[in-house]
Amino acid sequence: MNRTRLSLFYLATYLPLAGLALLLVPDVAMKLLLSNRTYDDVFPRLAGALLLALGTLVIQIVRYRIEALYSWTVVIRIGLLVVLAALALKSGDPFFAVIFVVVAIGVVLTGWSYYTEWRGGMRAGT
16 A cells, blocks of 8 residues: 555645645635635634644654544545535635645545555455
C-alpha cells in the first residue's frame, strides 16, 4: 500500500495548510479560494480548526501506516463531495466548487492507488 500512502501526503498537506489559513487569516483564505461572499469570520475559523485537527489525524495515519484507515479516507471524502456539491449549488459561491475540486483530486489519487494495490494483492493471492 505504498502508493496509497504516498497519495495521502496530498491530503496531509492541504488539510493543515488550509486549516491554518482559515483559522489565522480567514478573509485572505476565503479570497484565495474564490469566495464571492462575505462571511462572518467565526465559522471559517471553526472550519479551519476542524481542518487542522483532521490534518493532524491524517498525518498520524500516514506516519504510522495505518492501512486499515486508508479506504475510509476515500469513503469519507466521497460523502464530503456530495455535501460540497450541494452547498455549491445552493449558495452559488465558487468557494465550494474550488474545495470540491481540491477534494476530488485527492479522492481520485487515493482511490485509484488503493484500488490498483488492492487488485494487485488479489492477483498475487490467487
